[in-house]
Amino acid sequence: xxxxxxxxxxxxxxxxxxxxxxxxxxxxxxxxxxxxxxxxxxxxxxxxxxxxxxxxxxxxxxxxxxxxxxxxxxxxxxxxxxxxxxxxxxxxxxxxxxxxxxxxxxxxxxxxxxxxxxxxxxxxxxxxxxxxxxxxxxxxxxxxxxxxxxxxxxxxxxxxxxxxxxxxxxxxxxxxxxxxxxxxxxxxxxxxxxxxxxxxxxxxxxxxxxxxxxxxxxxxxxxxxxxxxxxxxxxxxxxxxxxxxxx
Amino acid sequence: xxxxxxxxxxxxxxxxxxxxxxxxxxxxxxxxxxxxxxxxxxxxxxxxxxxxxxxxxxxxxxxxxxxxxxxxxxxxxxxxxxxxxxxxxxxxxxxxxxxxxxxxxxxxxxxxxxxxxxxxxxxxxxxxxxxxxxxxxxxxxxxxxxxxxxxxxxxxxxxxxxxxxxxxxxxxxxxxxxxxxxxxxxxxxxxxxxxxxxxxxxxxxxxxxxxxxxxxxxxxxxxxxxxxxxxxxxxx
Numbered sequence: 338x339x340x341x342x343x344x345x346x347x348x349x350x351x352x353x354x355x356x357x358x359x360x361x362x363x364x365x366x367x368x369x370x371x372x373x374x375x376x377x378x379x380x381x382x383x384x385x386x387x388x389x390x391x392x393x394x395x396x397x398x399x400x401x402x403x404x405x406x407x408x409x410x411x412x413x414x415x416x417x418x419x420x421x422x423x424x425x426x427x428x429x430x431x432x433x434x435x436x437x438x439x440x441x442x443x444x445x446x447x448x449x450x451x452x453x454x455x456x457x458x459x460x461x462x463x464x465x466x467x468x469x470x471x472x473x474x475x476x477x478x479x480x481x482x483x484x485x486x487x488x489x490x491x492x493x494x495x496x497x498x499x500x501x502x503x504x505x506x507x508x509x510x511x512x513x514x515x516x517x518x519x520x521x522x523x524x525x526x527x528x529x530x531x532x533x534x535x536x537x538x539x540x541x542x543x544x545x546x547x548x549x550x551x552x553x554x555x556x557x558x559x560x561x562x563x564x565x566x567x568x569x570x571x572x573x574x575x576x577x578x579x580x581x582x583x584x
Numbered sequence: 585x586x587x588x589x590x591x592x593x594x595x596x597x598x599x600x601x602x603x604x605x606x607x608x609x610x611x612x613x614x615x616x617x618x619x620x621x622x623x624x625x626x627x628x629x630x631x632x633x634x635x636x637x638x639x640x641x642x643x644x645x646x647x648x649x650x651x652x653x654x655x656x657x658x659x660x661x662x663x664x665x666x667x668x669x670x671x672x673x674x675x676x677x678x679x680x681x682x683x684x685x686x687x688x689x690x691x692x693x694x695x696x697x698x699x700x701x702x703x704x705x706x707x708x709x710x711x712x713x714x715x716x717x718x719x720x721x722x723x724x725x726x727x728x729x730x731x732x733x734x735x736x737x738x739x740x741x742x743x744x745x746x747x748x749x750x751x752x753x754x755x756x757x758x759x760x761x762x763x764x765x766x767x768x769x770x771x772x773x774x775x776x777x778x779x780x781x782x783x784x785x786x787x788x789x790x791x792x793x794x795x796x797x798x799x800x801x802x803x804x805x806x807x808x809x810x811x812x813x814x815x816x817x818x819x820x
Contacts (some may be wrong), residue, residue: 382717386714386717386718410648416717416718416719416720417720419718420718420719421714421715421718423711423714423715423718425710425711425757427711427715427732428715429712429715429716430734431733431734431737436614440719441719441720441721442731444720444721444725444729445720445721445725446720490718490719493719493720539644
Protein backbone atom coordinates (compact mmCIF):
# COMPACT_ATOMS: atom_id res chain seq x y z
CA UNK A 338 0.00 0.00 0.00
CA UNK A 339 1.58 3.29 -0.97
CA UNK A 340 0.84 6.94 -1.68
CA UNK A 341 2.75 8.94 -4.25
CA UNK A 342 2.99 12.70 -4.72
CA UNK A 343 -0.21 13.36 -2.85
CA UNK A 344 -1.51 16.90 -2.38
CA UNK A 345 -4.51 17.97 -0.38
CA UNK A 346 -5.84 21.41 0.43
CA UNK A 347 -8.69 22.57 2.63
CA UNK A 348 -9.68 25.95 1.29
CA UNK A 349 -6.44 27.87 0.88
CA UNK A 350 -4.57 25.75 3.40
CA UNK A 351 -2.39 23.02 1.92
CA UNK A 352 -2.45 20.15 4.42
CA UNK A 353 -0.45 17.59 2.42
CA UNK A 354 2.50 18.82 0.36
CA UNK A 355 3.46 16.34 -2.33
CA UNK A 356 3.98 13.45 0.04
CA UNK A 357 5.02 9.91 -0.92
CA UNK A 358 4.84 7.08 1.59
CA UNK A 359 4.65 3.33 1.68
CA UNK A 360 3.07 1.15 4.28
CA UNK A 361 4.65 -2.31 4.43
CA UNK A 362 2.42 -5.34 4.73
CA UNK A 363 2.47 -7.26 8.01
CA UNK A 364 4.05 -4.31 9.80
CA UNK A 365 2.90 -1.52 12.07
CA UNK A 366 3.45 1.98 10.71
CA UNK A 367 2.99 4.81 13.19
CA UNK A 368 2.31 8.40 12.15
CA UNK A 369 3.32 11.05 14.65
CA UNK A 370 3.50 14.83 14.55
CA UNK A 371 2.01 17.96 16.09
CA UNK A 372 -1.74 18.65 15.94
CA UNK A 373 -2.84 19.85 12.53
CA UNK A 374 0.26 18.43 10.83
CA UNK A 375 -1.79 16.41 8.33
CA UNK A 376 -1.22 12.96 9.80
CA UNK A 377 -4.93 12.23 10.22
CA UNK A 378 -5.56 13.42 6.67
CA UNK A 379 -3.00 10.89 5.42
CA UNK A 380 -4.77 8.14 7.32
CA UNK A 381 -8.21 9.20 6.09
CA UNK A 382 -6.91 9.31 2.52
CA UNK A 383 -5.93 5.64 2.85
CA UNK A 384 -9.62 4.82 3.47
CA UNK A 385 -10.68 7.50 0.96
CA UNK A 386 -12.75 9.32 3.57
CA UNK A 387 -10.74 12.27 2.26
CA UNK A 388 -9.97 12.59 -1.41
CA UNK A 389 -6.71 14.43 -2.14
CA UNK A 390 -6.65 16.62 -5.28
CA UNK A 391 -3.65 14.99 -6.91
CA UNK A 392 -1.39 11.99 -6.49
CA UNK A 393 -1.79 8.25 -6.75
CA UNK A 394 -2.69 5.51 -4.33
CA UNK A 395 -1.50 1.96 -4.99
CA UNK A 396 -3.12 -1.00 -3.31
CA UNK A 397 -1.84 -4.36 -4.58
CA UNK A 398 -2.47 -4.18 -8.33
CA UNK A 399 -5.04 -1.41 -8.12
CA UNK A 400 -3.91 2.14 -8.77
CA UNK A 401 -6.14 5.06 -7.92
CA UNK A 402 -5.50 8.45 -9.45
CA UNK A 403 -6.82 11.04 -7.00
CA UNK A 404 -7.12 13.68 -9.72
CA UNK A 405 -9.83 11.59 -11.41
CA UNK A 406 -13.27 10.43 -10.30
CA UNK A 407 -12.93 7.24 -8.23
CA UNK A 408 -15.19 4.44 -9.45
CA UNK A 409 -17.62 2.82 -7.03
CA UNK A 410 -15.90 -0.54 -7.50
CA UNK A 411 -12.49 0.83 -6.63
CA UNK A 412 -13.87 2.68 -3.63
CA UNK A 413 -15.60 -0.47 -2.43
CA UNK A 414 -12.39 -2.48 -2.92
CA UNK A 415 -10.30 -0.03 -0.87
CA UNK A 416 -12.90 0.27 1.88
CA UNK A 417 -13.02 -3.50 2.15
CA UNK A 418 -9.24 -3.87 2.32
CA UNK A 419 -8.81 -1.14 4.93
CA UNK A 420 -10.64 -1.00 8.25
CA UNK A 421 -10.94 2.28 10.09
CA UNK A 422 -10.96 2.93 13.83
CA UNK A 423 -11.92 6.46 14.85
CA UNK A 424 -10.92 8.60 17.81
CA UNK A 425 -14.57 8.95 18.83
CA UNK A 426 -15.35 5.24 18.21
CA UNK A 427 -18.42 6.00 16.04
CA UNK A 428 -20.23 2.86 17.12
CA UNK A 429 -23.82 2.58 15.88
CA UNK A 430 -25.80 3.59 19.00
CA UNK A 431 -29.02 1.83 17.99
CA UNK A 432 -27.30 -1.55 17.62
CA UNK A 433 -25.97 -3.83 20.36
CA UNK A 434 -22.26 -4.60 20.51
CA UNK A 435 -22.81 -7.84 18.59
CA UNK A 436 -24.99 -6.13 15.97
CA UNK A 437 -22.32 -3.47 15.49
CA UNK A 438 -19.79 -6.16 14.63
CA UNK A 439 -21.97 -8.30 12.34
CA UNK A 440 -23.44 -5.36 10.40
CA UNK A 441 -20.59 -5.08 7.88
CA UNK A 442 -20.07 -8.82 7.31
CA UNK A 443 -23.81 -9.36 6.71
CA UNK A 444 -24.71 -6.20 4.76
CA UNK A 445 -21.50 -5.67 2.82
CA UNK A 446 -19.73 -9.03 2.61
CA UNK A 447 -23.09 -10.87 2.39
CA UNK A 448 -22.04 -13.46 4.98
CA UNK A 449 -24.62 -15.74 6.55
CA UNK A 450 -25.85 -14.52 9.93
CA UNK A 451 -24.77 -17.58 12.00
CA UNK A 452 -21.28 -17.34 10.51
CA UNK A 453 -21.08 -13.61 11.26
CA UNK A 454 -22.24 -14.14 14.84
CA UNK A 455 -19.72 -16.91 15.43
CA UNK A 456 -16.92 -14.73 14.08
CA UNK A 457 -18.09 -11.72 16.12
CA UNK A 458 -18.06 -13.78 19.32
CA UNK A 459 -14.50 -14.90 18.64
CA UNK A 460 -13.48 -11.28 18.08
CA UNK A 461 -15.15 -10.22 21.32
CA UNK A 462 -13.07 -12.81 23.16
CA UNK A 463 -9.99 -11.44 21.45
CA UNK A 464 -10.71 -7.89 22.66
CA UNK A 465 -11.77 -9.15 26.09
CA UNK A 466 -15.45 -8.25 25.89
CA UNK A 467 -17.23 -11.57 25.50
CA UNK A 468 -19.66 -10.60 28.28
CA UNK A 469 -20.78 -7.42 26.50
CA UNK A 470 -22.28 -8.89 23.31
CA UNK A 471 -25.80 -7.70 24.12
CA UNK A 472 -24.90 -4.34 25.66
CA UNK A 473 -25.60 -1.09 23.84
CA UNK A 474 -22.73 1.34 23.12
CA UNK A 475 -24.06 3.82 25.70
CA UNK A 476 -23.52 1.23 28.42
CA UNK A 477 -19.81 0.87 27.65
CA UNK A 478 -16.80 2.75 28.95
CA UNK A 479 -14.67 4.54 26.36
CA UNK A 480 -12.06 1.82 26.46
CA UNK A 481 -14.69 -0.87 25.92
CA UNK A 482 -16.31 1.11 23.10
CA UNK A 483 -12.97 1.48 21.33
CA UNK A 484 -12.27 -2.25 21.68
CA UNK A 485 -15.66 -2.95 20.09
CA UNK A 486 -14.74 -0.57 17.27
CA UNK A 487 -11.51 -2.53 16.77
CA UNK A 488 -13.48 -5.79 16.67
CA UNK A 489 -15.91 -4.21 14.20
CA UNK A 490 -13.12 -3.33 11.81
CA UNK A 491 -11.43 -6.73 12.23
CA UNK A 492 -14.74 -8.44 11.36
CA UNK A 493 -14.42 -7.13 7.80
CA UNK A 494 -11.15 -9.04 7.51
CA UNK A 495 -9.25 -6.02 6.19
CA UNK A 496 -5.64 -6.26 5.10
CA UNK A 497 -4.83 -3.03 6.89
CA UNK A 498 -6.35 -1.52 9.99
CA UNK A 499 -6.15 2.27 10.15
CA UNK A 500 -6.41 3.81 13.60
CA UNK A 501 -6.96 7.55 13.98
CA UNK A 502 -5.77 8.56 17.46
CA UNK A 503 -7.56 5.55 18.94
CA UNK A 504 -6.82 6.39 22.57
CA UNK A 505 -6.64 10.16 22.78
CA UNK A 506 -10.18 10.42 24.16
CA UNK A 507 -9.44 7.96 26.96
CA UNK A 508 -8.29 8.10 30.58
CA UNK A 509 -4.84 6.52 31.12
CA UNK A 510 -6.09 3.24 32.58
CA UNK A 511 -8.66 2.83 29.82
CA UNK A 512 -6.01 3.74 27.27
CA UNK A 513 -3.84 0.91 28.53
CA UNK A 514 -6.54 -1.74 27.97
CA UNK A 515 -6.94 -0.60 24.36
CA UNK A 516 -3.17 -0.46 23.76
CA UNK A 517 -2.80 -4.00 25.10
CA UNK A 518 -5.33 -5.24 22.57
CA UNK A 519 -3.51 -3.39 19.77
CA UNK A 520 -0.14 -4.85 20.82
CA UNK A 521 -1.65 -8.33 20.75
CA UNK A 522 -3.11 -7.76 17.27
CA UNK A 523 0.24 -6.38 16.08
CA UNK A 524 1.92 -9.59 17.25
CA UNK A 525 -0.31 -11.52 14.85
CA UNK A 526 1.34 -9.74 11.90
CA UNK A 527 -1.75 -7.64 11.25
CA UNK A 528 -0.83 -4.71 9.00
CA UNK A 529 -1.67 -1.48 10.79
CA UNK A 530 -1.30 2.24 10.38
CA UNK A 531 -1.70 4.16 13.63
CA UNK A 532 -1.91 7.90 14.22
CA UNK A 533 -1.02 8.56 17.85
CA UNK A 534 0.30 11.11 20.32
CA UNK A 535 1.50 8.38 22.66
CA UNK A 536 5.21 8.11 21.92
CA UNK A 537 5.82 5.38 24.50
CA UNK A 538 3.25 3.25 22.71
CA UNK A 539 4.69 4.19 19.31
CA UNK A 540 8.14 3.07 20.44
CA UNK A 541 6.74 -0.22 21.67
CA UNK A 542 4.47 -1.14 18.76
CA UNK A 543 5.94 0.46 15.63
CA UNK A 544 8.03 -1.23 12.98
CA UNK A 545 8.30 2.07 11.19
CA UNK A 546 7.73 5.69 12.17
CA UNK A 547 6.67 8.60 10.03
CA UNK A 548 6.95 12.12 11.43
CA UNK A 549 4.71 14.65 9.74
CA UNK A 550 4.83 18.41 10.16
CA UNK A 551 2.90 21.08 8.25
CA UNK A 552 2.08 18.61 5.51
CA UNK A 553 5.67 17.53 4.96
CA UNK A 554 7.31 14.22 5.81
CA UNK A 555 10.19 15.07 8.15
CA UNK A 556 11.12 11.50 9.01
CA UNK A 557 10.28 8.13 7.51
CA UNK A 558 12.30 5.24 8.90
CA UNK A 559 13.11 2.90 11.73
CA UNK A 560 11.97 3.30 15.31
CA UNK A 561 15.51 3.02 16.68
CA UNK A 562 16.84 5.94 14.65
CA UNK A 563 13.80 8.08 15.42
CA UNK A 564 14.34 7.81 19.16
CA UNK A 565 18.17 7.75 19.07
CA UNK A 566 19.40 11.11 20.46
CA UNK A 567 22.62 10.81 18.43
CA UNK A 568 21.13 10.39 14.98
CA UNK A 569 17.82 12.26 15.02
CA UNK A 570 17.58 15.82 13.80
CA UNK A 571 16.96 18.81 16.01
CA UNK A 572 13.28 19.22 15.12
CA UNK A 573 12.50 15.64 16.08
CA UNK A 574 14.42 16.01 19.36
CA UNK A 575 12.39 19.10 20.10
CA UNK A 576 9.12 17.28 19.31
CA UNK A 577 10.04 14.27 21.44
CA UNK A 578 11.01 16.42 24.40
CA UNK A 579 7.76 18.38 24.12
CA UNK A 580 5.80 15.12 24.32
CA UNK A 581 7.77 13.35 27.06
CA UNK A 582 9.88 14.08 30.10
CA UNK A 583 13.01 13.27 28.13
CA UNK A 584 15.41 16.21 27.86
CA UNK B 585 -78.63 18.09 29.22
CA UNK B 586 -77.57 14.46 29.61
CA UNK B 587 -80.35 13.54 27.27
CA UNK B 588 -79.01 15.89 24.59
CA UNK B 589 -75.52 14.51 25.04
CA UNK B 590 -76.58 10.89 24.85
CA UNK B 591 -78.43 11.46 21.58
CA UNK B 592 -75.78 13.60 19.88
CA UNK B 593 -72.59 11.90 21.07
CA UNK B 594 -73.12 8.73 19.00
CA UNK B 595 -73.59 10.84 15.86
CA UNK B 596 -70.44 12.83 16.55
CA UNK B 597 -68.43 9.68 17.27
CA UNK B 598 -69.76 8.00 14.12
CA UNK B 599 -68.55 10.95 12.05
CA UNK B 600 -65.24 10.74 13.89
CA UNK B 601 -64.66 7.11 13.03
CA UNK B 602 -66.05 7.43 9.53
CA UNK B 603 -64.33 10.64 8.43
CA UNK B 604 -62.08 12.41 10.96
CA UNK B 605 -59.86 9.45 11.81
CA UNK B 606 -59.53 7.99 8.29
CA UNK B 607 -58.89 11.46 6.87
CA UNK B 608 -56.15 12.13 9.43
CA UNK B 609 -54.57 8.66 9.22
CA UNK B 610 -54.49 8.36 5.43
CA UNK B 611 -53.27 11.94 4.96
CA UNK B 612 -50.60 11.51 7.61
CA UNK B 613 -49.10 8.37 6.09
CA UNK B 614 -49.16 9.72 2.55
CA UNK B 615 -47.73 12.98 3.91
CA UNK B 616 -44.99 11.11 5.74
CA UNK B 617 -43.93 9.22 2.61
CA UNK B 618 -43.94 12.49 0.69
CA UNK B 619 -41.93 14.15 3.47
CA UNK B 620 -39.26 11.44 3.41
CA UNK B 621 -38.86 11.73 -0.36
CA UNK B 622 -38.74 15.53 -0.12
CA UNK B 623 -36.17 15.47 2.69
CA UNK B 624 -33.91 13.00 0.87
CA UNK B 625 -34.08 15.00 -2.35
CA UNK B 626 -33.32 18.22 -0.51
CA UNK B 627 -30.29 16.59 1.14
CA UNK B 628 -28.97 15.05 -2.08
CA UNK B 629 -26.04 16.44 -4.04
CA UNK B 630 -26.66 19.69 -5.92
CA UNK B 631 -25.62 18.80 -9.44
CA UNK B 632 -27.06 18.21 -12.93
CA UNK B 633 -30.80 17.64 -13.30
CA UNK B 634 -30.94 17.34 -9.52
CA UNK B 635 -30.80 21.14 -9.26
CA UNK B 636 -34.16 21.49 -11.02
CA UNK B 637 -35.74 18.72 -8.94
CA UNK B 638 -34.41 20.23 -5.74
CA UNK B 639 -35.76 23.67 -6.68
CA UNK B 640 -39.17 22.16 -7.41
CA UNK B 641 -39.34 20.49 -3.99
CA UNK B 642 -38.13 23.65 -2.29
CA UNK B 643 -40.91 25.55 -4.02
CA UNK B 644 -43.44 22.94 -2.90
CA UNK B 645 -42.37 23.21 0.77
CA UNK B 646 -42.38 27.00 0.58
CA UNK B 647 -45.84 27.11 -1.04
CA UNK B 648 -47.57 24.89 1.50
CA UNK B 649 -45.89 26.44 4.51
CA UNK B 650 -46.63 29.99 3.40
CA UNK B 651 -50.35 29.75 2.68
CA UNK B 652 -53.27 28.98 5.04
CA UNK B 653 -54.51 25.41 5.10
CA UNK B 654 -58.11 26.59 4.69
CA UNK B 655 -57.19 28.48 1.53
CA UNK B 656 -55.40 25.38 0.20
CA UNK B 657 -58.53 23.30 0.81
CA UNK B 658 -60.68 25.85 -1.05
CA UNK B 659 -58.32 25.98 -4.01
CA UNK B 660 -58.23 22.19 -4.35
CA UNK B 661 -61.95 21.59 -3.85
CA UNK B 662 -63.63 24.73 -5.22
CA UNK B 663 -60.85 26.06 -7.45
CA UNK B 664 -59.50 23.08 -9.38
CA UNK B 665 -62.82 22.37 -11.21
CA UNK B 666 -62.15 25.67 -13.01
CA UNK B 667 -58.62 24.69 -14.07
CA UNK B 668 -59.56 24.06 -17.68
CA UNK B 669 -56.49 23.41 -19.80
CA UNK B 670 -57.18 22.56 -23.43
CA UNK B 671 -56.19 18.99 -24.28
CA UNK B 672 -55.20 18.23 -20.70
CA UNK B 673 -58.09 18.99 -18.35
CA UNK B 674 -60.91 20.38 -20.55
CA UNK B 675 -63.50 19.64 -17.85
CA UNK B 676 -61.43 21.00 -14.96
CA UNK B 677 -60.29 18.81 -12.06
CA UNK B 678 -63.27 17.67 -10.01
CA UNK B 679 -62.43 15.76 -6.84
CA UNK B 680 -64.93 14.33 -4.40
CA UNK B 681 -64.68 16.10 -1.01
CA UNK B 682 -62.86 13.29 0.76
CA UNK B 683 -60.26 12.98 -2.02
CA UNK B 684 -59.74 16.74 -2.05
CA UNK B 685 -59.28 16.61 1.73
CA UNK B 686 -56.77 13.76 1.61
CA UNK B 687 -54.82 15.46 -1.18
CA UNK B 688 -54.60 18.81 0.59
CA UNK B 689 -53.85 17.44 4.05
CA UNK B 690 -51.19 15.06 2.64
CA UNK B 691 -49.42 17.82 0.74
CA UNK B 692 -49.59 20.13 3.74
CA UNK B 693 -48.31 17.51 6.18
CA UNK B 694 -45.61 16.48 3.70
CA UNK B 695 -44.26 20.03 3.51
CA UNK B 696 -44.01 20.47 7.28
CA UNK B 697 -42.82 16.95 8.08
CA UNK B 698 -40.12 17.11 5.40
CA UNK B 699 -38.43 19.87 7.40
CA UNK B 700 -38.66 17.74 10.56
CA UNK B 701 -37.14 14.72 8.82
CA UNK B 702 -34.46 16.79 7.12
CA UNK B 703 -33.38 18.26 10.45
CA UNK B 704 -33.46 14.82 12.09
CA UNK B 705 -31.23 13.32 9.39
CA UNK B 706 -28.84 16.25 9.70
CA UNK B 707 -28.73 15.77 13.48
CA UNK B 708 -27.10 12.34 13.12
CA UNK B 709 -23.36 12.93 13.65
CA UNK B 710 -21.17 12.78 10.52
CA UNK B 711 -19.08 10.12 12.26
CA UNK B 712 -21.96 7.70 11.67
CA UNK B 713 -21.77 8.26 7.90
CA UNK B 714 -18.00 7.83 8.05
CA UNK B 715 -18.15 4.66 10.13
CA UNK B 716 -20.67 3.15 7.71
CA UNK B 717 -18.62 4.23 4.69
CA UNK B 718 -15.44 2.83 6.23
CA UNK B 719 -16.97 -0.66 6.41
CA UNK B 720 -17.98 -0.37 2.76
CA UNK B 721 -21.69 0.37 3.10
CA UNK B 722 -23.34 2.16 0.18
CA UNK B 723 -25.23 5.43 0.63
CA UNK B 724 -28.56 3.61 0.44
CA UNK B 725 -27.49 0.98 2.97
CA UNK B 726 -26.17 3.69 5.28
CA UNK B 727 -29.42 5.63 5.12
CA UNK B 728 -31.60 2.58 5.63
CA UNK B 729 -29.62 0.79 8.33
CA UNK B 730 -27.73 3.53 10.16
CA UNK B 731 -29.02 7.05 9.60
CA UNK B 732 -32.82 6.79 9.30
CA UNK B 733 -33.29 4.58 12.39
CA UNK B 734 -31.41 7.18 14.43
CA UNK B 735 -33.21 10.08 12.74
CA UNK B 736 -36.56 8.41 13.40
CA UNK B 737 -35.89 8.39 17.12
CA UNK B 738 -35.37 12.15 17.29
CA UNK B 739 -38.20 12.93 14.88
CA UNK B 740 -40.94 11.11 16.77
CA UNK B 741 -41.89 13.99 19.10
CA UNK B 742 -42.17 16.65 16.35
CA UNK B 743 -43.92 14.23 13.97
CA UNK B 744 -46.39 13.29 16.67
CA UNK B 745 -47.00 17.02 17.08
CA UNK B 746 -47.77 17.27 13.36
CA UNK B 747 -50.15 14.34 13.57
CA UNK B 748 -52.01 15.79 16.54
CA UNK B 749 -52.30 19.13 14.71
CA UNK B 750 -53.57 17.31 11.66
CA UNK B 751 -56.31 15.53 13.64
CA UNK B 752 -57.59 18.91 14.81
CA UNK B 753 -57.10 20.56 11.41
CA UNK B 754 -59.40 18.01 9.79
CA UNK B 755 -62.22 20.11 11.32
CA UNK B 756 -61.51 22.54 8.46
CA UNK B 757 -62.76 19.83 6.10
CA UNK B 758 -66.27 20.78 7.23
CA UNK B 759 -65.93 23.77 4.94
CA UNK B 760 -65.54 21.55 1.88
CA UNK B 761 -68.70 19.57 2.74
CA UNK B 762 -67.06 16.59 4.43
CA UNK B 763 -69.41 15.41 7.14
CA UNK B 764 -66.75 14.97 9.81
CA UNK B 765 -67.18 15.50 13.56
CA UNK B 766 -67.26 19.29 13.58
CA UNK B 767 -69.71 19.46 10.68
CA UNK B 768 -72.02 17.01 12.48
CA UNK B 769 -71.87 19.04 15.69
CA UNK B 770 -72.77 22.19 13.73
CA UNK B 771 -75.73 20.42 12.14
CA UNK B 772 -76.99 19.19 15.53
CA UNK B 773 -76.52 22.64 17.09
CA UNK B 774 -78.58 24.16 14.30
CA UNK B 775 -81.41 21.77 15.19
CA UNK B 776 -81.38 21.80 18.98
CA UNK B 777 -80.14 25.37 19.60
CA UNK B 778 -77.45 24.14 22.02
CA UNK B 779 -74.29 25.53 20.40
CA UNK B 780 -72.32 25.82 23.66
CA UNK B 781 -73.05 22.24 24.61
CA UNK B 782 -72.51 20.82 21.10
CA UNK B 783 -69.22 22.62 20.43
CA UNK B 784 -67.97 21.78 23.91
CA UNK B 785 -68.91 18.17 23.35
CA UNK B 786 -67.03 17.95 20.07
CA UNK B 787 -64.07 19.70 21.71
CA UNK B 788 -64.00 17.00 24.38
CA UNK B 789 -64.04 14.28 21.72
CA UNK B 790 -61.10 15.93 19.89
CA UNK B 791 -59.26 16.19 23.21
CA UNK B 792 -59.83 12.51 23.93
CA UNK B 793 -58.54 11.51 20.49
CA UNK B 794 -55.45 13.66 20.91
CA UNK B 795 -54.80 12.40 24.43
CA UNK B 796 -54.81 8.83 23.14
CA UNK B 797 -52.33 9.87 20.46
CA UNK B 798 -50.03 11.51 23.02
CA UNK B 799 -50.11 8.32 25.03
CA UNK B 800 -49.23 6.25 21.96
CA UNK B 801 -46.40 8.68 21.22
CA UNK B 802 -44.98 8.05 24.70
CA UNK B 803 -45.10 4.30 24.12
CA UNK B 804 -43.35 4.60 20.76
CA UNK B 805 -40.65 6.86 22.19
CA UNK B 806 -40.02 4.39 24.99
CA UNK B 807 -39.64 1.59 22.49
CA UNK B 808 -37.25 3.53 20.26
CA UNK B 809 -35.23 4.60 23.28
CA UNK B 810 -34.42 1.01 24.21
CA UNK B 811 -30.83 1.51 23.04
CA UNK B 812 -30.49 4.62 25.14
CA UNK B 813 -30.97 2.94 28.49
CA UNK B 814 -29.52 4.79 31.41
CA UNK B 815 -25.99 3.81 32.16
CA UNK B 816 -25.43 1.94 35.38
CA UNK B 817 -22.49 2.36 37.69
CA UNK B 818 -20.01 2.00 34.83
CA UNK B 819 -18.22 5.17 33.88
CA UNK B 820 -17.46 6.25 30.41
